[in-house]
Amino acid sequence: MNKRVALGAGGAAVVVVALFATCGACKKSGGTAGPTSASASASGSPRAAAPREAPRAPIDDKMWAAAKDGEEEDLATLAAHEGAAGLVETASKDAELRPTAIRAMAYARGWAQLPYLVTAASGNDADAKAAMDAIEQLAARPRRSEDVEDAAELAEGCEKLVVLAKDAQRDRARRIGAIRSLRMMPCPKADLPTDLDAR
Numbered sequence: 305m306n307k308r309v310a311l312g313a314g315g316a317a318v319v320v321v322a323l324f325a326t327c328g329a330c331k332k333s334g335g336t337a338g339p340t341s342a343s344a345s346a347s348g349s350p351r352a353a354a355p356r357e358a359p360r361a362p363i364d365d366k367m368w369a370a371a372k373d374g375e376e377e378d379l380a381t382l383a384a385h386e387g388a389a390g391l392v393e394t395a396s397k398d399a400e401l402r403p404t405a406i407r408a409m410a411y412a413r414g415w416a417q418l419p420y421l422v423t424a425a426s427g428n429d430a431d432a433k434a435a436m437d438a439i440e441q442l443a444a445r446p447r448r449s450e451d452v453e454d455a456a457e458l459a460e461g462c463e464k465l466v467v468l469a470k471d472a473q474r475d476r477a478r479r480i481g482a483i484r485s486l487r488m489m490p491c492p493k494a495d496l497p498t499d500l501d502a503r
Contacts, residue, residue, distance in 0.1 A: 465482045
């Protein structure tokens, strides 16, 4: 009888030690016995976190300050850094940087900036002349293979330029500039007005 009691006590001790060892392993591994851990084990991998949208690169103040004077090299550097879309975004949101952005658009690749430039050139604000100059520079540059990527923007810009060229309420110089640009660009030529000599 005494041997059975002793054996039972020893067995209970073994069970208690085993339980403590198991709990210690749980704490070390950071595991839990809850439903979340069970579902993760069943799927074989933890739930993936939702991807975060990458923030837009901050504006390089020194680069913008250097381009403010309108030097060709500085404007070209800014255009290469920001790209046409970045210049349009800045011009749309920051009135202080808008004149610099418009001038730099003349050096940005593609035609993504053209619709914005024509809109600015059609207005009566102080940026209109700079926008018209940028359009003429774009029109006179050599064609590039990547220009076809902006076919929609080019078509939109051509349509807006035709409207500007036909607007008899606009000053003659601006209309002539629009016609000259249309003739140099890969735009339809059928709708060009004939009441002005753009040569």
